Amino acid sequence: MAAHIRPASPHSSSDLSALSRICVLTANAGKDASDNHIIAEMPGYVYAVPYGAPAVRDIPESKTFAFILESDEPDSKGEAVGYVVGTADTKAYEGALEKVWWPSLREKHPLALKEAEEDGALKAGDKSYLEILHKPNLTPPAILTYSPAHIHINILPSHQRRGYGRVLIGAAARHLRETWGVQRLWLGIDPKNGDARTFYKKIGFKDLREVNGVEGVEGLDGEYLGVDVNSVIV
């Protein structure tokens, strides 16, 4: 393999920046979202960096992890080209964010910025993330009945369709099972991200609307897919 997986270091600012960079480069239904933002860190604040950040990881109940896919190819050796992040306890994680993650970001990016009129102050993409920072979407209870554990996976285009997605999901599943005894995991998907849906279905994920015993998923906004961890450990 011309890339390997390693844990992200919570004390490495370059690892945390890599999570943020890869996130924005894949945040528009799997494609580059940079043009939607003045504040390029916005998607990472929500979907990537907190899983690796020391303040959150210092709260043991948040049960987060972050793995980086690092290139071994001569022209990009040592560069982070993908990641998988997640938590074994989504509810505790959301509680930890409320304590140690959102408050400083809310101070740094006040909601009032949404009304800023000057040209170039913020783009529409920033404004929608600003709302999430100030009023995060909590995971619906129906999803938590399926599993407390969720993940996010993002790989740069240079390393897509080369088998790394399957391997990263396997690494996350193994870590969740071996560290916290997790049996199943889920993830949220942008309904516009058809490529990701094809990938997840290919490796065995099911739409939670089709899984017995997950009541109340039909009426939810968004799309949730889930899988048994044993079936994706490679």
Ligand SMILES: CC(C)(COP(=O)(O)OP(=O)(O)OC[C@H]1O[C@@H](n2cnc3c(N)ncnc32)[C@H](O)[C@@H]1OP(=O)(O)O)[C@@H](O)C(=O)NCCC(=O)NCCS
């Ligand atoms: C979606 C993503 C994680 C998939 O990872 P990947 O490394 O590209 O996928 P893999 O190479 O491991 O593919 C695993 C299987 O899925 C199939 N697959 C992956 N992407 C596919 C696509 N777009 N169309 C059809 N099949 C696809 C592969 O052919 C492979 O099948 P095989 O093992 O039978 O050959 C990755 O492409 C990505 O990060 N995309 C951008 C960010 C994103 O959308 N993240 C998900 C947000 S919910």
